[in-house]
Each structure stands twice: as structure tokens, then as C-alpha cells.
Amino acid sequence: MVLSSVLGFPRIGAKRELKKATESYWAGKSSVEDLLKVGKELRAHNWKLQKDAGVDLIASNDFSYYDQILDASLLFNVIPERYQKYSLPQIDTLFAMGRGLQRPATDSTPAVDVPALEMVKWFDSNYHYVRPTFSHSTTFKLNGQKPVDEYLEAKELGIETRPVLIGPVSYLVLGKADKDSLDLEPISLLEKLLPVYAEVLQKLLDAGAKSIQIDEPVLVLDLDEKVKAAFKTAYSVLAEKVPAAKLILATYFGDVRPNLDAVKGLPVAGVHFDFVRVPEQLDAAVEALSAEQILSVGIIDGRNIWKADLNKAVKFVESAIAKVGKERVIVATSSSLLHTPVDLENETKLDAEIKDWFAFATQKLSEVVIVTKAVNGEDVKAELEANAKSISARASSSITNDAAVQKRVAELGEKDTKRASAFAARLEAQKSLNLPLFPTTTIGSFPQTKEIRVQRQKLNKGEITAEQYEKFIEKEIQDAIKFQEEVGLDVYVHGEPERNDMVQYFGEQLKGFAFTQNGWVQSYGSRYVRPPIIVGDVSRPSPMTVKESKYAQSVSPKPMKGMLTGPVTILRWSFPRNDVSQKVQAQQLAFALRDEVNDLEAAGVTVIQVDEPAIREGLPLREGEERSAYVQWAPESFRIATSGVKDSTQIHSHFCYSDLDPAHIKALDADVVSIEFSKKDDSNYIQNFSDYPNHIGLGLFDIHSPRVPPQSEFEKRIADILAVYPKENLWINPDCGLKTRQWDECRKQLTNMVNAAKVFREKY
Ligand code: GLN
Numbered sequence: 001m002v003l004s005s006v007l008g009f010p011r012i013g014a015k016r017e018l019k020k021a022t023e024s025y026w027a028g029k030s031s032v033e034d035l036l037k038v039g040k041e042l043r044a045h046n047w048k049l050q051k052d053a054g055v056d057l058i059a060s061n062d063f064s065y066y067d068q069i070l071d072a073s074l075l076f077n078v079i080p081e082r083y084q085k086y087s088l089p090q091i092d093t094l095f096a097m098g099r100g101l102q103r104p105a106t107d108s109t110p111a112v113d114v115p116a117l118e119m120v121k122w123f124d125s126n127y128h129y130v131r132p133t134f135s136h137s138t139t140f141k142l143n144g145q146k147p148v149d150e151y152l153e154a155k156e157l158g159i160e161t162r163p164v165l166i167g168p169v170s171y172l173v174l175g176k177a178d179k180d181s182l183d184l185e186p187i188s189l190l191e192k193l194l195p196v197y198a199e200v201l202q203k204l205l206d207a208g209a210k211s212i213q214i215d216e217p218v219l220v221l222d223l224d225e226k227v228k229a230a231f232k233t234a235y236s237v238l239a240e241k242v243p244a245a246k247l248i249l250a251t252y253f254g255d256v257r258p259n260l261d262a263v264k265g266l267p268v269a270g271v272h273f274d275f276v277r278v279p280e281q282l283d284a285a286v287e288a289l290s291a292e293q294i295l296s297v298g299i300i301d302g303r304n305i306w307k308a309d310l311n312k313a314v315k316f317v318e319s320a321i322a323k324v325g326k327e328r329v330i331v332a333t334s335s336s337l338l339h340t341p342v343d344l345e346n347e348t349k350l351d352a353e354i355k356d357w358f359a360f361a362t363q364k365l366s367e368v369v370i371v372t373k374a375v376n377g378e379d380v381k382a383e384l385e386a387n388a389k390s391i392s393a394r395a396s397s398s399i400t401n402d403a404a405v406q407k408r409v410a411e412l413g414e415k416d417t418k419r420a421s422a423f424a425a426r427l428e429a430q431k432s433l434n435l436p437l438f439p440t441t442t443i444g445s446f447p448q449t450k451e452i453r454v455q456r457q458k459l460n461k462g463e464i465t466a467e468q469y470e471k472f473i474e475k476e477i478q479d480a481i482k483f484q485e486e487v488g489l490d491v492y493v494h495g496e497p498e499r500n501d502m503v504q505y506f507g508e509q510l511k512g513f514a515f516t517q518n519g520w521v522q523s524y525g526s527r528y529v530r531p532p533i534i535v536g537d538v539s540r541p542s543p544m545t546v547k548e549s550k551y552a553q554s555v556s557p558k559p560m561k562g563m564l565t566g567p568v569t570i571l572r573w574s575f576p577r578n579d580v581s582q583k584v585q586a587q588q589l590a591f592a593l594r595d596e597v598n599d600l601e602a603a604g605v606t607v608i609q610v611d612e613p614a615i616r617e618g619l620p621l622r623e624g625e626e627r628s629a630y631v632q633w634a635p636e637s638f639r640i641a642t643s644g645v646k647d648s649t650q651i652h653s654h655f656c657y658s659d660l661d662p663a664h665i666k667a668l669d670a671d672v673v674s675i676e677f678s679k680k681d682d683s684n685y686i687q688n689f690s691d692y693p694n695h696i697g698l699g700l701f702d703i704h705s706p707r708v709p710p711q712s713e714f715e716k717r718i719a720d721i722l723a724v725y726p727k728e729n730l731w732i733n734p735d736c737g738l739k740t741r742q743w744d745e746c747r748k749q750l751t752n753m754v755n756a757a758k759v760f761r762e763k764y
């Protein structure tokens with residue numbers, strides 16, 4: 001009989017219980033016992049939910065109070081000395097490593113002041129993990145036994161689970177050397193780490209675990225020979241030490257084919273593949289397995305919110321069965337369901353037509369089970385028919401088939417992707433802006449004060465009228481402009497007081513988007529996001545930002561930047577469609593934004609910034625066709641959005657959150673780019689953009705911090721940059737928008753920044 005399995009379930013709770021419990025604990029408002037109790041309840045709830053849904057192989061140890069990779073670091077004692085030294089309770093060490101800890105001394109405890117470990121994106125998802133950080137003094141040893149405890153906890157509830165661990169190779173490869181041990185290559189620690197893994201596996205076996213899921217997602221990355229060889233070492237050692245452990249090696253988020261030689265012949269019981277992402281890898285996967293090994297068929301998408309096409313999924317699993325036989329197949333989610341919202345049932349405001357197209361984590365459990373039942377010959381005819389109906393309803397809906405939008409994309413030509421003139425001519429035309437040398441500006445947002453949030457809530461609750469709200473926003477804009485006058489900036493912004501979020505604000509005004517009330521997904525720690533969902537062909541029914549920009553421009557004669565979020569960023573920070581390529585979705589968004597850019601220009605806005613902070617994170621994980629295609633279509637969609645303007649209109653773009661590839665930035669052909677820069681401690685980074693042909697501003701202060709750098713510090717930074725960049729090209733600006741700051745903080749920060757710019761203006 002074919003078994004069903006789920007690689008992991010969201011741990012945040014359908015009502016964000018985990019966030020509330022952890023934040024209340026951090027704030028000192030509840031005890032550690034309260035927190036642990038909530039954790040236990042969530043685990044029990046999730047296991048029971050899966051059991052009731054009929055899932056055979058349910059994950060345990062997929063729960064975490066912060067991050068599952070950080071849990072592994074704690075388990076293996078990979079705790080840098082700067083955290084060890086405080087001898088905090090285990091859970092506080094976990095949080096200190098995850099988010100830093102600053103605490104004054106008390107009678108019984110010394111003061112604590114330690115920053116967080118580095119946090120990085122989990123593959124190409126919007127989840128972030130805490131990076132394991134190794135040094136020469138790292139001593140692996142078992143620190144507690146969380147996976148065993150949670151396995152037993154489930155067992156006590158009468159639920160047999162399959163514990164999940166991050167695999168040893170991925171664990172090391174995803175980590176890095178600590179500051180004091182930069183010559184250390186994490187993978188060289190493998191042999192020291194393995195005995196501890198063996199110990200955990202043995203304990204799990206002793207506790208009764210029948211099989212163990214061991215995640216090796218790095219198998220979808222470009223790996224060097226050393227890392228590839230490490231798989232053989234790792235799994236031979238584990239098989240030798242714990243021969244009875246039945247390991248299912250799990251890969252996800254991509255194509256394993258380029259690394260199949262590393263998987264072939266490993267002494268594991270089975271291998272899991274993500275066939276949602278890469279159905280084409282079935283034959284190669286089958287080929288790589290021995291006649292005894294299990295093929296775990298990841299066929300229900302763990303990364304998206306769409307109902308699966310169950311009939312298609314059944315066919316796919318049947319084709320796998322035809323190749324390896326029933327006894328060797330497991331039906332599974334493509335990855336952990338961590339990346340999907342918890343339960344669609346909590347959505348009461350979604351349009352019924354659209355709601356019928358969705359499956360959140362809870363609904364995906366049934367999907368896995370239905371497919372399993374179908375291939376086992378059980379009667380699920382009614383379920384499959386209902387599914388087929390909603391799949392075809394979606395395919396033929398007018399929401400997913402807007403002929404005008406499709407026509408516009410189909411007719412996309414070179415003229416839509418290129419400014420009328422090259423940069424030199426544009427620069428000449430933009431002299432009409434009358435900007436001084438070293439123009440100063442900000443990135444867009446000004447403090448989102450409590451008052452702004454209160455007014456927005458009042459509007460949403462109907463406690464004030466749209467006119468009252470509009471008047472309030474106008475007043476905010478006036479204040480922001482007055483502030484900028486006082487500080488002495490050159491190019492103004494309106495401050496974005498009307499925006500709840502840089503993606504949601506646009507999504508709400510575009511046709512083709514849907515929003516959830518409770519569709520939260522963990523981004524990191526207690527930070528969750530609620531991404532908009534692209535449900536259909538995207539278009540712009542009416543202008544989105546013109547009213548505010550026009551108003552702002554009417555208040556002051558200074559150039560006022562119109563402010564938009566770019567097509568790639570809107571796409572990346574939403575749940576995309578799975579029936580249309582990302583490229584086409586970006587193009588649709590780009591045309592909608594092009595209309596907005598052109599309308600802004602027509603309204604007299606002469607400088608327009610289109611932010612693309614997410615452009616780097618969309619880059620496919622490995623080299624090859626998909627990546628080459630992305631570096632074409634992503635900048636192209638930006639150019640579609642921005643190339644419809646006159647030479648004299650100055651196009652800006654802005655990037656943050658990542659190490660950018662200068663080549664990608666160049667391809668946007670923006671007149672001016674601003675890049676987050678102030679926190680880079682690598683002095684070579686300054687060189688990175690030095691051959692950027694157009695104008696550029698490297699962020700001069702950290703907008704996440706209230707710290708006010710003295711004017712001398714700004715001068716030093718500017719001087720360093722001027723040593724590398726031509727003075728005519730340089731803009732003076734912060735790292736990013738100032739929405740999280742207080743007004744008095746940014747007044748001081750910007751005053752020092754502007755004064756420093758003036759010093760250099762005098763000099764040259
Ligand atoms: N214009 C946006 C702001 O200033 C940019 C935000 C971002 O890049 N994350 O808030």
C-alpha cells in the first residue's frame with residue numbers, strides 16, 4: 001500500500017498563537033512555562049489535525065520556537081562562545097542567537113549584550129534561517145534531545161510520527177565560519193559532527209522511530225566536488241553506526257539531477273524529490289535509486305496556496321508506480337508546508353469564486369490523502385470530480401483570462417523596453433531639474449507614526465470618511481515637505497503616509513490580486529508576512545499614486561519624486577500564479593506600472609523612483625537556463641515600466657536587503673540608483689558599482705537604527721566613496737526609507753548628512 005506523507009506543518013498556529021506567546025515572553029509579560037505550554041498545544045493540535053486528515057507519515061521536530069536550523073545548532077552545541085558565556089537557560093540562548101539580547105544586570109544576573117547571528121534567506125523562499133556559525137573551538141556534543149522529546153510527546157498522544165532532521169551536509173554547507181575562524185571550511189567539520197548525528201539517530205531508534213526524514217536541500221544547489229563527496233562519507237558513517245535507522249533523504253525546491261551522482265548508492269532507505277518544481281526529474285530519480293529504495297513523490301505544492309490538480313497528480317504518481325512498483329512509492333508534499341498559510345477556513349471575506357481555487361496547509365493535507373487513496377484504488381471519485389471542476393473553473397474564469405492584458409503582453413516589442421535616448425542625452429535633458437552637485441534625497445517613506453496607523457484603522461472601520469482621511473494624508477504630506485525644506489534636501493518625497501506596505505498598497509489597487517485576513521506565513525522568528533495573491537491577469541483600473549504625488553508637487557517647487565514599487569518586487573513578495581510563468585506575470589505588472597509612470601509624468605512629476613529591492617532574491621538558485629532567462633526578463637520588466645517617459649524625466653531605482661550583482665543593476669538603465677550600503681563591513685564592496693555608468697547613491701546611514709552618525713562620519717564616508725566614484729555621478733542618501741524611525745531621529749540624521757554634502761559641494 002502506498003503511504004501519504006507531509007514533510008512538515010506550519011508551526012505558527014492558525015491564529016498566530018506562537019507569535020503572541022513568544023513576544024509576550026520576550027516582553028516579560030509571561031513565563032517560560034506559559035510559552036512552552038503554547039508550543040506543546042500547537043504541536044498536539046498539528047499532529048492531531050494531520051492524523052485526522054488521514055496522513056500516514058506525520059513529521060515531528062518540525063516545530064520550533066524560532067527556527068529549525070537554529071534548533072539544530074543548539075542541539076549540536078554549535079553555540080559561539082559569546083552566547084555560551086552567559087549560561088542562559090536553553091531557550092534564552094536560542095532567542096539570543098536568533099535575535100540578540102540586551103538586558104541590564106539584576107541582583108542575580110549580569111548584564112547581557114550580544115547581537116544576533118546572521119540571518120539568511122532559506123533557498124528561494126521568503127523564510128529566513130539563522131546561519132550556523134562555526135569556529136575552530138566548536139565542539140559538537142548533544143545538548144538536550146529535542147527531536148526525541150517531540151517524537152515521544154506525539155507518541156504519548158497516540159500519534160506515530162516521522163522525526164525530521166536537517167541533514168549533516170546541508171547543515172554544514174548552510175553555515176559559515178565565525179569571525180575568529182575565517183579560514184575554517186564548515187564542510188571540513190563533517191567527521192567531527194557525524195558521531196553526534198549518530199547519537200541522535202540511535203536515540204530516536206531506541207524511542208521507537210520507524211523512519212526518519214533527513215533533509216538535504218542543498219542537493220538542489222550547484223555543489224563542488226568536495227561537498228558532493230561529503231554525502232557518501234556522511235551516510236556511510238551513519239549507516240555503519242546506526243544500521244537500523246531507516247532514513248528518507250529529502251530534497252526540495254529544485255532539480256537534483258546535476259547532483260544525482262552524489263545521491264546514487266547512498267545507504268538510505270529512500271529519497272524524496274520535489275516533482276512540483278521539476279516533474280522532468282522523475283526518470284533520472286528512478287534511475288538513481290536501487291531496487292530497494294523508496295521514492296517519495298513530492299506532488300502537492302508546499303510553497304503555494306493553489307489547489308492541486310489532483311487528477312494530474314494521481315496520474316503522475318501512477319507513472320512513478322509504473323516505474324518502481326507500489327511498495328516503493330510514498331505520496332508527499334513537495335516540501336514542508338511551512339511556507340503556506342495555515343487554514344483557508346479562516347478566510348471569510350474571500351470572493352467565493354476565488355476561494356474555491358485555494359488550498360492552504362490544512363487543505364493540502366486532504367489533497368495528499370486523496371491522491372494516496374486514489375492510487376491505492378480507494379473510491380475518491382467524488383473528490384476528484386469536485387477538484388476537476390474547480391481546476392477547470394479557474395482555467396476558464398474571466399479573472400485568469402483578460403484578453404486585453406494578454407494582448408498587450410503578446411504584442412510587447414523592443415520599443416516598450418527602451419528609453420527614447422541613451423543616458424548621456426537624458427542627462428542633458430534632465431539639467432532642467434537644476435540639481436546641485438551631490439544632490440541629496442531620501443528613499444521614500446518618512447516615519448509611519450502611531451497617528452497614521454490610527455487614522456488608517458479608523459478609515460477601515462468606517463469611523464472617518466474618505467474625505468477626512470484624505471485631508472489627514474494631505475496634512476502629513478505638507479508636514480513632510482516642510483520637514484525636508486528645513487533639513488535642506490534637494491529632491492523631495494511625499495513620505496508615503498498613505499501606504500500600509502510597499503506591495504500590498506499596489507496589490508489592493510490592481511485588478512488580478514486577492515488578499516487574505518489570516519494568510520500569515522513565517523518570515524523569520526516571530527515575524528510573519530501575509531502576502532497578496534496574484535489570482536488573475538493584472539491590470540490597473542485607475543491611477544494608484546497620482547493624487548498624492550500631484551498634491552505633493554503642488555505644495556513645493558522642488559522636484560518631488562513619484563514613488564512606485566517595481567514589477568519584480570511586487571511579484572516576489574506575493575504568492576504568484578502557477579498557471580502562468582513568472583515572466584509573464586512580471587510583464588503584466590510592468591505594463592500596469594508603465595501606465596502609472598506615464599500618468600505621473602503627465603501630472604507634472606519629473607522624477608520617478610521605482611523600487612526593486614527584491615530583484616536579487618528572484619535570481620534562480622543555480623546557474624543555467626532559468627537563471628540566464630531571469631537576468632533578461634527581470635530587468636526588462638523594470639524597463640517596460642519605466643521607458644515610456646521623456647528624456648527629461650529622471651527615473652530612479654532603489655535596492656536593499658541583498659548583495660547585488662552590479663550587472664543586473666546596469667541592465668535596468670535607471671538614471672539614478674540608490675543602494676543600501678552603510679552596514680557593509682567589507683571594504684571591497686565599495687568598488688562593486690564603480691563602473692555603474694549612470695548616477696548612484698550609496699546609502700550613508702543605517703535606517704534601522706536610531707543612531708545619529710556625526711557629520712564628520714558622513715564626511716568620511718563620502719570621501720571614501722569619492723575616492724572610487726566620479727563626483728558628477730554621486731547622490732547623497734540614506735540606506736532605505738525612514739518609516740521605522742522617529743521624526744526627531746531622522747531630523748538629526750538627515751541634517752548631518754545634508755551638511756556633509758554641503759561641505760563637499762564647497763570643496764569642488
Ligand atoms: N520607497 C520605499 C520606502 O522608502 C522603499 C522600501 C524598501 O526598499 N524596502 O519605504
Ligand code: ZN
Pocket residue numbers: 443613654655656657676735736737
Ligand atoms: Zn530599501
